[in-house]
Amino acid sequence: MHRIVILGGGKGGTLAANRLRxxxxxxxxxxxxxxxxxxxxxxxxxxxxxxxLTHSEDIVRPRGRQLHRGIDYRTSAIIHVDLAGQSVQxxxxxxxxxxxxxxxxxxxxxxxxxxxxxxxxxMEKVFTFYTPEGAAALxxxxxxxxxxxxxxxxxxxxxxxxxxxxxxxxxxxxxxHERGIRDRVELTFVTPLDAAFTxxxxxxxxxxxxxxxxxxxxxxxxxGEVDGxxxxxxxxxxxxxxxxxxxxxxxxxxxxxxxxxxGLGDALGFVVTDTHTLQAAVAPNVFALGDAASLPVSKAGxxxxxxxxxxxxxxxxxxxxxxxxxxxxxxxxxxxxxxFSKAMLIDFNYDVEPLPGHYPGLVGLPLLKESHLNHLxxxxxxxxxxxxxxxxxxxxxxxxxxxxxxxLQALESNVKERVx
Amino acid sequence: xTIDTIAGVQIESDxxxxxxxxxxWNDEVAVEIARREGIDPLTDRHWQVxxxxxxxxxxxxxGPTVRALGKTSGVSIKELYQLFPKGPAKLAAKxxxxxxxxxxx
Ligand SMILES: Cc1cc2nc3c(=O)[nH]c(=O)nc-3n(C[C@H](O)[C@H](O)[C@H](O)COP(=O)(O)OP(=O)(O)OC[C@H]3O[C@@H](n4cnc5c(N)ncnc54)[C@H](O)[C@@H]3O)c2cc1C
Numbered sequence: 001m002h003r004i005v006i007l008g009g010g011k012g013g014t015l016a017a018n019r020l021r022x023x024x025x026x027x028x029x030x031x032x033x034x035x036x037x038x039x040x041x042x043x044x045x046x047x048x049x050x051x052x053l054t055h056s057e058d059i060v061r062p063r064g065r066q067l068h069r070g071i072d073y074r075t076s077a078i079i080h081v082d083l084a085g086q087s088v089q090x091x092x093x094x095x096x097x098x099x100x101x102x103x104x105x106x107x108x109x110x111x112x113x114x115x116x117x118x119x120x121x122x123m124e125k126v127f128t129f130y131t132p133e134g135a136a137a138l139x140x141x142x143x144x145x146x147x148x149x150x151x152x153x154x155x156x157x158x159x160x161x162x163x164x165x166x167x168x169x170x171x172x173x174x175x176x177h178e179r180g181i182r183d184r185v186e187l188t189f190v191t192p193l194d195a196a197f198t199x200x201x202x203x204x205x206x207x208x209x210x211x212x213x214x215x216x217x218x219x220x221x222x223x224g225e226v227d228g229x230x231x232x233x234x235x236x237x238x239x240x241x242x243x244x245x246x247x248x249x250x251x252x253x254x255x256x257x258x259x260x261x262x263g264l265g266d267a268l269g270f271v272v273t274d275t276h277t278l279q280a281a282v283a284p285n286v287f288a289l290g291d292a293a294s295l296p297v298s299k300a301g302x303x304x305x306x307x308x309x310x311x312x313x314x315x316x317x318x319x320x321x322x323x324x325x326x327x328x329x330x331x332x333x334x335x336x337x338x339x340f341s342k343a344m345l346i347d348f349n350y351d352v353e354p355l356p357g358h359y360p361g362l363v364g365l366p367l368l369k370e371s372h373l374n375h376l377x378x379x380x381x382x383x384x385x386x387x388x389x390x391x392x393x394x395x396x397x398x399x400x401x402x403x404x405x406x407x408l409q410a411l412e413s414n415v416k417e418r419v420x
Numbered sequence: 421x422t423i424d425t426i427a428g429v430q431i432e433s434d435x436x437x438x439x440x441x442x443x444x445w446n447d448e449v450a451v452e453i454a455r456r457e458g459i460d461p462l463t464d465r466h467w468q469v470x471x472x473x474x475x476x477x478x479x480x481x482x483g484p485t486v487r488a489l490g491k492t493s494g495v496s497i498k499e500l501y502q503l504f505p506k507g508p509a510k511l512a513a514k515x516x517x518x519x520x521x522x523x524x525x
Binding site for chain 1: 484485486487488491492497498500501505506507
């Protein structure tokens with residue numbers, strides 16, 4: 001009987017557990033999932049909370065209910081992994097022994113690491129929408145904001161869903177238009193990158209959209225301090241950006257127990273992981289997926305989803321003593337909400353830049369172009385998340401390997417079918 | 421791609437000025453690249469960061485990001501910006517003769 005222990009019951013942990021449960025009979029393997037709380041948040045929904053388009057309680061569900069029967073679910077914080085002894089220490093005092101360990105504890109926000117960020121003004125004129133509390137507080141602040149300088153600032157990469165801050169800008173533009181006060185609001189996007197986004201082709205498109213919407217772009221700004229009282233972002237090289245309201249995406253680290261478990265994490269607490277097999281460098285029976293891994297890919301749900309297939313196959317191979325040849329190619333895709341009922345879709349992997357064209361085949365969603373269809377895609381995604389992605393199903397036509405060939409399978413019709 | 425004589429050696433660098441072949445690097449090359457980037461002279465604190473970058477690159481295949489440097493090099497992020505203004509990770513990598521840090525996506 002194989003003992004499989006999965007740390008983290010978010011997007012990645014849940015889909016991996018459900019897929020593994022399906023792959024092994026109850027007498028072949030036990031599957032245990034540990035998470036510190038029982039609130040599974042649909043994180044992409046956090047983007048919509050500040051604009052009153054959804055509410056925190058609507059994007060949260062109990063974790064246990066997302067897990068298939070036969071999966072043991074524990075609620076406790078994880079304290080430490082004893083890699084030599086193959087066991088995990090939990091805060092409730094118990095210990096779990098494993099034959100295979102999957103690390104899926106995602107990324108943790110570290111607002112305290114930026115000078116002043118959680119000081120005076122935090123949650124009054126300085127907010128983040130990356131937490132449910134932050135997103136809800138920001139909704140109230142935006143509702144009474146009747147003009148002035150609103151800045152959106154990414155402190156430093158990596159962050160979850162690198163396009164979310166840009167989407168926030170587009171939605172803010174839309175929101176203030178709807179309220180009839182757009183001309184009284186100065187919108188500024190402040191990034192440490194040298195362009196609007198990491199991937200050059202997409203950066204050009206997104207940069208163009210910012211300009212079109214009258215959103216100012218400040219690049220190569222490495223925030224050293226957030227001065228809530230004075231209303232200023234100050235960079236390490238002494239530049240300043242003034243604000244009346246700041247929306248800040250704080251630094252991200254891996255879960256702290258990763259850093260405490262000798263050899264498991266890198267300097268930021270992300271698990272050092274083989275880019276193709278998803279096996280951890282520290283031990284052959286440890287794997288990582290999702291935001292917890294230190295792969296050179298976006299920290300995104302789509303990435304986590306595509307990794308899931310490879311992870312489960314390689315765990316099976318590892319347990320059977322076979323070479324790990326399932327390979328993840330860095331496939332990521334992303335709907336970008338651009339406001340006014342529009343969105344665009346970008347799709348890329350380790351080697352291939354976001355391509356202009358359609359996804360996944362010729363009649364799929366138009367890539368790198370705003371369209372109403374993509375808007376539908378983004379909204380329908382929440383439905384797919386709970387009903388298809390977490391249970392560990394494949395989306396027909398979308399597999400982990402990035403489709404370059406133009407398969408004649410349209411996400412569009414798939415989504416419509418499932419929703420109607 | 422440009423080929424240039426730096427400290428008496430024919431050295432190839434990419435469009436952004438990063439060495440194509442990190443094995444061509446030595447202390448004199450570092451001093452010369454730094455000078456061209458407006459850092460003159462290189463102090464002990466600069467060297468601490470440069471040597472750290474080299475060893476990280478040799479063990480991990482890529483240079484560290486600014487945050488990782490701040491946590492592990494023994495030099496704070498604030499001081500890194502004083503030593504290597506604008507982009508410490510990029511500039512220190514250039515002077516250390518290693519490729520541009522992959523950074524984050
Ligand atoms: C605002 C926002 C918008 C986003 N939009 C998109 C989008 O449009 N598209 C997209 O693809 N992705 C998006 N993402 C990213 C997506 O949500 C994540 O990439 C995805 O959830 C990663 O899954 P994961 O399993 O790695 O981590 P998570 O889903 O975050 O799960 C990690 C779990 O580990 C648990 N945990 C952490 N530490 C401990 C500990 N010490 N002990 C016990 N449990 C612990 C946490 O409670 C959590 O449940 C967005 C994220 C945010 C914040």
